[in-house]
Amino acid sequence: LKLLTPGPLSTADAVRAAMTVDRGSRDAEFLALTAEVRRGLLAVAGANAAYAAVPLQGSGTFAVEAAIGTLVPREGRLLVLVNGAYGRRMVQIARRIGVPVDALEVPETTPIRADALAGRPTHVAMVHCETTTGIENPLAAVAAACREAGAALIVDAMSSFGALPIEAARQGLLAVVASANKCLEGAPGVSFVVARRDALLAAEGRCHSVALDLHEQLAGFERDGQWRFTPPTHVVAALAEALRRLDAEGVDGRRDRYRQNLRVLVDGLRARGFRTLLAEDVQAPIIATFLAPTEGWYGFDAFHAGLRARGFVIYPGKTTAADTFRIGVIGDVTPRDLAALLGAVDAVVAELR
Amino acid sequence: LKLLTPGPLSTADAVRAAMTVDRGSRDAEFLALTAEVRRGLLAVAGANAAYAAVPLQGSGTFAVEAAIGTLVPREGRLLVLVNGAYGRRMVQIARRIGVPVDALEVPETTPIRADALAGRPTHVAMVHCETTTGIENPLAAVAAACREAGAALIVDAMSSFGALPIEAARQGLLAVVASANKCLEGAPGVSFVVARRDALLAAEGRCHSVALDLHEQLAGFERDGQWRFTPPTHVVAALAEALRRLDAEGVDGRRDRYRQNLRVLVDGLRARGFRTLLAEDVQAPIIATFLAPTEGWYGFDAFHAGLRARGFVIYPGKTTAADTFRIGVIGDVTPRDLAALLGAVDAVVAELR
Numbered sequence: 083l084k085l086l087t088p089g090p091l092s093t094a095d096a097v098r099a100a101m102t103v104d105r106g107s108r109d110a111e112f113l114a115l116t117a118e119v120r121r122g123l124l125a126v127a128g129a130n131a132a133y134a135a136v137p138l139q140g141s142g143t144f145a146v147e148a149a150i151g152t153l154v155p156r157e158g159r160l161l162v163l164v165n166g167a168y169g170r171r172m173v174q175i176a177r178r179i180g181v182p183v184d185a186l187e188v189p190e191t192t193p194i195r196a197d198a199l200a201g202r203p204t205h206v207a208m209v210h211c212e213t214t215t216g217i218e219n220p221l222a223a224v225a226a227a228c229r230e231a232g233a234a235l236i237v238d239a240m241s242s243f244g245a246l247p248i249e250a251a252r253q254g255l256l257a258v259v260a261s262a263n264k265c266l267e268g269a270p271g272v273s274f275v276v277a278r279r280d281a282l283l284a285a286e287g288r289c290h291s292v293a294l295d296l297h298e299q300l301a302g303f304e305r306d307g308q309w310r311f312t313p314p315t316h317v318v319a320a321l322a323e324a325l326r327r328l329d330a331e332g333v334d335g336r337r338d339r340y341r342q343n344l345r346v347l348v349d350g351l352r353a354r355g356f357r358t359l360l361a362e363d364v365q366a367p368i369i370a371t372f373l374a375p376t377e378g379w380y381g382f383d384a385f386h387a388g389l390r391a392r393g394f395v396i397y398p399g400k401t402t403a404a405d406t407f408r409i410g411v412i413g414d415v416t417p418r419d420l421a422a423l424l425g426a427v428d429a430v431v432a433e434l435r
Numbered sequence: 436l437k438l439l440t441p442g443p444l445s446t447a448d449a450v451r452a453a454m455t456v457d458r459g460s461r462d463a464e465f466l467a468l469t470a471e472v473r474r475g476l477l478a479v480a481g482a483n484a485a486y487a488a489v490p491l492q493g494s495g496t497f498a499v500e501a502a503i504g505t506l507v508p509r510e511g512r513l514l515v516l517v518n519g520a521y522g523r524r525m526v527q528i529a530r531r532i533g534v535p536v537d538a539l540e541v542p543e544t545t546p547i548r549a550d551a552l553a554g555r556p557t558h559v560a561m562v563h564c565e566t567t568t569g570i571e572n573p574l575a576a577v578a579a580a581c582r583e584a585g586a587a588l589i590v591d592a593m594s595s596f597g598a599l600p601i602e603a604a605r606q607g608l609l610a611v612v613a614s615a616n617k618c619l620e621g622a623p624g625v626s627f628v629v630a631r632r633d634a635l636l637a638a639e640g641r642c643h644s645v646a647l648d649l650h651e652q653l654a655g656f657e658r659d660g661q662w663r664f665t666p667p668t669h670v671v672a673a674l675a676e677a678l679r680r681l682d683a684e685g686v687d688g689r690r691d692r693y694r695q696n697l698r699v700l701v702d703g704l705r706a707r708g709f710r711t712l713l714a715e716d717v718q719a720p721i722i723a724t725f726l727a728p729t730e731g732w733y734g735f736d737a738f739h740a741g742l743r744a745r746g747f748v749i750y751p752g753k754t755t756a757a758d759t760f761r762i763g764v765i766g767d768v769t770p771r772d773l774a775a776l777l778g779a780v781d782a783v784v785a786e787l788r
Binding site for chain 2: 083085087089090091092093098099101102103104105106107108109139140141142143144147151171174175178179261263269270271272289290291292293294295311312313314315316317320390395397398
């Protein structure tokens with residue numbers, strides 16, 4: 083089964099094999115794996131010694147909430163640049179945990195605006211690649227605007243980390259948040275925040291939660307290399323292996339592979355009469371959104387089931403703008419897999435017609 | 436390597452094999468696994484249709500915080516019965532999240548008191564087995580006292596769930612909290628709360644956290660069987676397999692195996708001059724605490740390293756009362772493994788002497 087979704091994804095055999103060993107969570111071998119993962123995440127984020135990587139148990143949303151809750155003072159003001167469900171979720175999180183928040187929302191098919199940092203925010207948050215549509219938001223431009231305005235930038239890089247370039251140090255980012263099971267091609271169950279060390283150290287007692295407190299989580303790692311609370315040992319070992327594979331392929335190499343996947347997918351489906359939601363120039367090589375065909379043969383459930391029976395899992399649409407479906411091009415998949423998908427699409431359409 | 440710790444533990448081959456398959460988090464096969472896990476957890480908790488099982492991403496502490504944050508109204512009052520680090524952690528969590536809390540603390544070698552529910556609490560929280568020492572706290576007696584006092588009881592059953600009997604419905608418990616990687620013998624990365632459905636349904640908007648909001652988490656499962664946020668698919672599959680194995684062995688059978696493990700361990704180490712911290716009648720068949728030998732040959736690091744080199748991972752002490760070490764008897768281990776440990780102890784002591 084090839085998972086052509088926003089994640090969890092298809093992973094390499096070696097990544098899953100790393101999960102077949104039980105490791106003691108306080109054992110030296112596992113602590114070495116943890117240290118290796120933390121170093122690897124720093125490197126992928128383009129961070130330097132002014133930053134620390136803080137892995138956290140749970141899904142990406144846990145890490146997003148941890149970053150906002152730990153890093154934004156309650157006397158600050160957060161501006162969230164929104165063009166999809168994950169931006170809206172950051173607003174919802176800030177409201178729930180008592181962080182003063184504004185949202186600057188644009189249509190889901192339009193990149194977020196980098197020019198207008200309304201309301202003099204102390205902190206800005208953005209989603210690098212909104213998997214709601216698959217749009218790439220202008221990280222470099224927003225980072226530049228934030229530096230100029232003196233606002234600290236938190237980047238939800240959930241769907242871009244490992245495939246799109248991020249230069250935390252050079253771009254002066256406060257924090258980058260992501261999880262193991264997207265472009266890093268690890269297993270789900272661990273997320274992380276790469277953030278400025280000074281900001282993490284200054285956040286003692288601020289977080290609304292004990293479990294999500296990144297100041298305390300970092301203190302644990304720096305005290306003795308250990309996780310504060312039981313880590314998902316198997317998933318962390320898978321992430322270590324996944325980071326080794328990314329190091330071998332390179333972020334650029336991975337992005338190129340995903341771009342080729344996207345090319346095969348989009349050209350192939352367009353040739354079959356399907357239409358993409360987004361304009362070409364804002365489409366990230368992560369996941370593509372296609373408009374649902376209006377012909378009578380199409381229904382998402384039947385289309386999905388037909389493809390699944392042929393070994394491919396696609397994803398429902400999430401945009402509020404139109405009836406759509408989504409197909410991911412990330413994970414341990416190649417242009418050959420996408421070409422095979424096109425053959426399956428032909429068979430399913432013929433069957434349903 | 437046999438992990439003789441409070442967890443993560445040694446798991447069965449079949450449990451780890453379940454992690455070698457990538458599954459789509461919204462795929463029908465994975466949703467069926469999730470439903471199977473939720474039913475299995477209800478059964479192990481001794482719950483009925485008035486209860487719901489709510490799995491949560493993250494370690495056990497995440498679920499403890501989620502339970503307190505979701506289930507205790509901020510105009511209520513929580514009394515935590517404390518005799519170790521995990522009871523103290525619940526007090527710390529309640530303070531951080533703004534739940535009014537009192538603690539009734541007794542020495543770590545003494546079971547918590549069931550007789551005195553001081554301060555007319557609306558809610559009481561207790562740890563069933565405190566792995567700080569390995570002591571078993573009197574769940575049935577505390578539950579009876581809470582019923583009499585009209586207080587709702589939250590049980591941290593992290594280290595007992597699956598091995599010591601829990602009768603949520605009959606004992607009138609509000610909630611039972613545990614995680615996959617203790618006596619259920621699954622992999623770490625998912626925890627859960629089995630709680631009264633009416634209390635979960637009444638908790639809309641109460642939780643201090645979006646990620647840890649059990650009302651919303653349950654709503655997701657009940658709407659369409661799906662997790663709100665990306666689940667640790669591999670770890671959930673391992674838990675499903677682990678629950679099948681528990682069903683085959685039975686909670687009583689598992690407790691008996693652990694009791695035999697404990698018998699071999701304690702008798703064997705006593706015969707070698709070691710002394711247990713706890714009196715026999717309060718010792719749970721989960722993890723045993725031994726006083727550190729006072730002879731010159733002993734140092735925890737050297738003792739631990741010697742045993743590890745022979746295939747056994749033991750654990751440092753955690754009690755504040757004395758210098759100790761701990762050895763767990765839970766997980767996929769048998770009396771034969773504990774007997775082999777005794778041979779390793781002989782070899783290490785001879786080497787260090």
